[in-house]
Amino acid sequence: DQQVKQNSPSLSVQEGRISILNCDYTNSMFDYFLWYKKYPAEGPTFLISISSIKDKNEDGRFTVFLNKSAKHLSLHIVPSQPGDSAVYFCAAIIYSGTYKYIFGTGTRLKVLA
Amino acid sequence: EAQVTQNPRYLITVTGKKLTVTCSQNMNHEYMSWYRQDPGLGLRQIYYSMNVEVTDKGDVPEGYKVSRKEKRNFPLILESPSPNQTSLYFCASSLERVGGGEKLFFGSGTQLSVL
Numbered sequence: 001d002q003q004v005k006q007n008s009p010s011l012s013v014q015e016g017r018i019s020i021l022n023c024d025y026t027n028s029m030f031d032y033f034l035w036y037k038k039y040p041a042e043g044p045t046f047l048i049s050i051s052s053i054k055d056k057n058e059d060g061r062f063t064v065f066l067n068k069s070a071k072h073l074s075l076h077i078v079p080s081q082p083g084d085s086a087v088y089f090c091a092a093i094i095y096s097g098t099y100k101y102i103f104g105t106g107t108r109l110k111v112l113a
Numbered sequence: 114e115a116q117v118t119q120n121p122r123y124l125i126t127v128t129g130k131k132l133t134v135t136c137s138q139n140m141n142h143e144y145m146s147w148y149r150q151d152p153g154l155g156l157r158q159i160y161y162s163m164n165v166e167v168t169d170k171g172d173v174p175e176g177y178k179v180s181r182k183e184k185r186n187f188p189l190i191l192e193s194p195s196p197n198q199t200s201l202y203f204c205a206s207s208l209e210r211v212g213g214g215e216k217l218f219f220g221s222g223t224q225l226s227v228l
């Protein structure tokens with residue numbers, strides 16, 4: 001049972017345009033959501049997060065939006081750069097005595113120069 | 114430099130031959146965890162540890178063991194590897210803070226092939 005879903009395995013965007021990566025979840029008890037970026041032959045690195053009590057968080061070119069009623073999360077990258085080409089994982093944290101990360105399956109973003 | 118170090122980066126072994134993948138972090142993190150990444154399945158948690166001598170199963174613990182004798186080290190042990198354990202493995206750590214949404218720091222990964 002995949003509680004965090006990234007339905008688009010891949011996405012191609014022209015340099016300078018907006019990249020929108022989407023994530024859907026099923027558990028309304030998730031406390032935090034995070035996005036990680038992964039380059040080939042490297043471990044994932046943290047990109048941006050959002051608490052479940054907020055609906056938007058921004059950090060430079062990266063903005064995460066949370067729509068709790070739709071159980072939907074999105075990452076916007078504006079403007080997209082070739083160096084943003086990577087696999088992006090959406091993750092959710094649920095805390096109940098101990099905390100647990102649940103990851104999505106990832107979306108491969110390719111930014112075309 | 115703050116980091117999570119995994120070794121080895123690549124490992125080819127045969128079915129049934131015990132192996133250990135090491136993981137060490139220098140950030141004094143309490144929480145450590147192992148994940149495996151498989152195509153179409155994302156990152157799945159194998160085991161995690163909230164602190165020294167405290168470990169618990171994740172989503173896919175079968176065929177794996179862990180130990181946490183020191184805060185900085187969290188080795189992953191495959192007592193009798195099988196081909197379905199061929200995967201890319203990541204160790205990760207974070208500060209444990211109640212409800213804090215702490216980010217994970219990942220190692221560079223270990224690509225394991227079991228023949």
